[in-house]
Amino acid sequence: MKATIERATLLRCLSHVQSVVERRNTIPILSNVLIDAAETGSLKVMATDLDLQVVENMSAASVDTPGAITVSAHLLFDIARKLPDGSQVSLDAADGRMTVKAGRSRFSLPTLPRDDFPMIVEGDLPTKFELPAKTLAELIDRTRFAISTEETRYYLNGIFLHVSDEDRPLLKAAATDGHRLARFTLDRPDGADGMPDVIVPRKAVAELRKLLEESLDGHVQIDLSASKIRFTLGGEGGVVLTSKLIDGTFPDYSRVIPTGNDKLLRLDPRSFYEAVDRVATIATEKTRAVKMGLDKDKVTLSVTSPDNGTAAEELAAEYGADNLEIGFNANYLKDILSQIDSDNVELHLADAGAPTLIRKDDKASALYVLMPMRV
Amino acid sequence: MSYLIAGMAAHDDEPDCDLQDETGEDTPGLRKIIHVDMDAFFASVEQRDNPDLRGRPVAVGGSSGRGVVAAASYEAREFGVKSAMPSVTAKRLCPDLVFCKSRFDVYREVSGQIRDVFRYHTDLVEPLSLDEAFLDVTEDRHGIGSATNIAQVIRRQIRETTQLTASAGVSYNKFLAKLASDQNKPDGLCVIRPGEGASFVAGLPIRRFHGVGPRAEEKMNRLGIATGADLVAKDIAFLRANFGSFADYLYRAARGIDLRPVRSNRIRKSVGGERTFHDDISSGPLLRETLHNIVDIVWERIERAEAKGRTVTLKVKYNDFQISSHARTLSSVVADKAQFTAIGLGLLEEMLPLPRPIRLMGMTLSKLEGVPKKKVRHDDPQLSLL
Numbered sequence: 205m206k207a208t209i210e211r212a213t214l215l216r217c218l219s220h221v222q223s224v225v226e227r228r229n230t231i232p233i234l235s236n237v238l239i240d241a242a243e244t245g246s247l248k249v250m251a252t253d254l255d256l257q258v259v260e261n262m263s264a265a266s267v268d269t270p271g272a273i274t275v276s277a278h279l280l281f282d283i284a285r286k287l288p289d290g291s292q293v294s295l296d297a298a299d300g301r302m303t304v305k306a307g308r309s310r311f312s313l314p315t316l317p318r319d320d321f322p323m324i325v326e327g328d329l330p331t332k333f334e335l336p337a338k339t340l341a342e343l344i345d346r347t348r349f350a351i352s353t354e355e356t357r358y359y360l361n362g363i364f365l366h367v368s369d370e371d372r373p374l375l376k377a378a379a380t381d382g383h384r385l386a387r388f389t390l391d392r393p394d395g396a397d398g399m400p401d402v403i404v405p406r407k408a409v410a411e412l413r414k415l416l417e418e419s420l421d422g423h424v425q426i427d428l429s430a431s432k433i434r435f436t437l438g439g440e441g442g443v444v445l446t447s448k449l450i451d452g453t454f455p456d457y458s459r460v461i462p463t464g465n466d467k468l469l470r471l472d473p474r475s476f477y478e479a480v481d482r483v484a485t486i487a488t489e490k491t492r493a494v495k496m497g498l499d500k501d502k503v504t505l506s507v508t509s510p511d512n513g514t515a516a517e518e519l520a521a522e523y524g525a526d527n528l529e530i531g532f533n534a535n536y537l538k539d540i541l542s543q544i545d546s547d548n549v550e551l552h553l554a555d556a557g558a559p560t561l562i563r564k565d566d567k568a569s570a571l572y573v574l575m576p577m578r579v
Numbered sequence: 580m581s582y583l584i585a586g587m588a589a590h591d592d593e594p595d596c597d598l599q600d601e602t603g604e605d606t607p608g609l610r611k612i613i614h615v616d617m618d619a620f621f622a623s624v625e626q627r628d629n630p631d632l633r634g635r636p637v638a639v640g641g642s643s644g645r646g647v648v649a650a651a652s653y654e655a656r657e658f659g660v661k662s663a664m665p666s667v668t669a670k671r672l673c674p675d676l677v678f679c680k681s682r683f684d685v686y687r688e689v690s691g692q693i694r695d696v697f698r699y700h701t702d703l704v705e706p707l708s709l710d711e712a713f714l715d716v717t718e719d720r721h722g723i724g725s726a727t728n729i730a731q732v733i734r735r736q737i738r739e740t741t742q743l744t745a746s747a748g749v750s751y752n753k754f755l756a757k758l759a760s761d762q763n764k765p766d767g768l769c770v771i772r773p774g775e776g777a778s779f780v781a782g783l784p785i786r787r788f789h790g791v792g793p794r795a796e797e798k799m800n801r802l803g804i805a806t807g808a809d810l811v812a813k814d815i816a817f818l819r820a821n822f823g824s825f826a827d828y829l830y831r832a833a834r835g836i837d838l839r840p841v842r843s844n845r846i847r848k849s850v851g852g853e854r855t856f857h858d859d860i861s862s863g864p865l866l867r868e869t870l871h872n873i874v875d876i877v878w879e880r881i882e883r884a885e886a887k888g889r890t891v892t893l894k895v896k897y898n899d900f901q902i903s904s905h906a907r908t909l910s911s912v913v914a915d916k917a918q919f920t921a922i923g924l925g926l927l928e929e930m931l932p933l934p935r936p937i938r939l940m941g942m943t944l945s946k947l948e949g950v951p952k953k954k955v956r957h958d959d960p961q962l963s964l965l
Binding site for chain 1: 628629630631640641642643646678680681684685688689691692857960961962963964965
């Protein structure tokens with residue numbers, strides 16, 4: 205294989221795929237990217253961790269000898285990063301090495317044969333639909349913070365996507381770590397009818413979100429089966445992300461969304477966020493609870509720490525129900541409030557031991573449920 | 580059987596510390612011991628989490644030149660693939676073998692789940708590794724009725740919580756319980772009842788005895804010992820003359836006797852880790868970089884164990900397999916990762932220049948002080964949604 209490519213193109217492409225590659229690998233070839241130069245003058249770059257693979261096409265300045273080879277992802281990325289802007293990079297693989305040349309720099313890197321490079325077998329992906337990249341990005345932003353990192357309940361380590369028929373056909377995304385839940389709802393796109401319930405793993409979500417950032421104006425083609433999902437993004441050459449799905453059953457989360465919470469609190473999410481953040485200054489890892497005292501049109505936030513003393517702040521709010529004291533993890537509260545993009549947030553409360561529903565208003569696509577802390 | 584045990588305990592005068600602290604004062608009758616062993620644990624976890632691997636020969640471990648098989652699925656074992664076998668050999672025996680990188684975080688989580696199952700039944704749990712443990716269920720905390728029933732309940736609970744199978748051996752001592760769990764693997768149960776121990780052991784090839792490896796087996800074969808029965812026929816003097824300190828264990832084992840109690844309070848003495856390289860290393864910069872990588876791995880373990888220790892040991896294995904280690908002990912515990920790294924680098928400097936390239940490097944933190952127990956979560960003020 206021999207090809208020449210612009211440094212900027214190479215760098216952009218490698219920056220997309222290299223984060224898929226795990227830093228430590230017991231299987232050496234998983235540290236590598238596959239580079240495949242076609243006669244047509246396009247260069248395909250591919251990275252995988254066996255659960256997730258990203259393939260990107262870029263146009264080469266020239267392809268002298270078509271062919272494919274694998275080389276260390278992080279080395280090539282670091283080299284591309286350090287090469288001077290505007291340089292032309294030549295990649296030449298022969299005899300188990302790849303020579304990378306640009307200007308006066310010359311690197312000779314060990315390679316592994318392309319035939320050993322594992323590919324995810326996609327199989328048939330019968331469900332096909334399209335979403336605006338912006339919508340998909342919002343779906344991820346509104347839900348991903350609630351994804352569990354606890355490996356015991358592996359089926360919570362991703363975003364759950366499923367279709368549902370209520371007053372109109374919907375596509376719903378949900379994530380929970382057992383303490384809080386985030387749900388995002390959108391009108392069901394054409395082609396998503398009959399889609400199997402799937403759980404998209406956290407790493408795939410993170411990689412996809414990064415890729416979306418660069419093509420927010422376009423559309424994303426989504427193809428899936430019960431075990432695999434593929435996202436195809438437009439842009440120059442295009443990027444294809446294929447991931448295995450989490451093989452598990454997401455809990456029936458609808459039963460934890462409260463419907464009869466009769467105490468309604470309305471306030472400005474930004475000042476609420478800032479006040480929580482201020483009083484939480486003295487909270488420690490052990491006492492991260494912030495207590496909320498609700499009185500007529502007033503919220504009193506307070507934190508008591510055995511080591512750091514106490515903090516309190518009063519906030520104006522709209523509240524007319526019975527007085528209530530309830531505690532929440534300050535960080536969980538902040539995570540949710542930072543997703544509310546409005547001058548108004550609604551908290552629907554029942555009591556100090558029951559789930560609280562949080563949303564912008566009853567028309568919002570996003571809905572959050574937060575479980576209190578004992579204080 | 581109980582006569583034999585009492586007899587053994589009475590004339591036992593050897594200074595084995597295992598025997599010293601188990602006078603059995605609180606267990607006048609026979610104990611009820613269960614040995615639980617997960618089936619092809621690491622490989623089964625991989626097959627559970629990745630449906631593509633089910634029904635296929637799977638090995639967990641590195642597939643490269645110096646990788647070894649950490650665990651093999653039953654499909655792989657049919658080809659003769661075994662744990663601790665070099666991956667190259669395994670691949671030759673079974674060309675379709677699928678290698679998975681090990682995911683110890685997941686194995687540890689599952690291990691925690693099965694230990695929770697064990698602790699539901701008894702506090703007398705002695706873990707031997709992530710996937711096996713001895714349990715003393717003499718007390719029958721939940722009134723399940725018999726040790727055999729408890730073993731079945733445990734196997735069912737493990738299957739329900741982890742979707743994995745375990746085999747269990749039930750008997751009146753650890754030695755027999757462990758032999759029994761191995762008897763009907765996978766997903767099996769075997770019970771050796773009081774009175775059956777001696778005859779069970781008599782029929783066993785001596786290789787199945789815990790502690791008898793290939794070398795001891797060879798020696799025994801030379802001495803005409805092939806089975807438990809052959810071993811019973813030898814008197815203690817003969818065994819002592821030929822096997823030294825191993826003799827007393829063999830004497831008792833051959834009679835199905837094992838007086839060691841289930842020890843639930845294993846205390847960790849050190850936390851460490853090591854890595855074997857693809858290619859031997861000799862250059863200084865590369866050695867230092869490698870040390871940083873090892874610090875990353877080991878410090879994470881230290882943090883997870885919440886261990887505080889005063890001695891840092893750096894170990895290397897040269898390309899001729901000779902091992903060398905340097906250690907430094909501080910007057911107070913190692914405070915943080917930076918200090919741990921600095922001490923490691925200092926120890927490395929002491930070893931330079933290396934006489935030969937090295938193939939392995941490892942670091943250990945020892946002289947641990949008051950390793951705290953894992954925090955109990957039951958008083959978590961955060962309420963749960965699911």
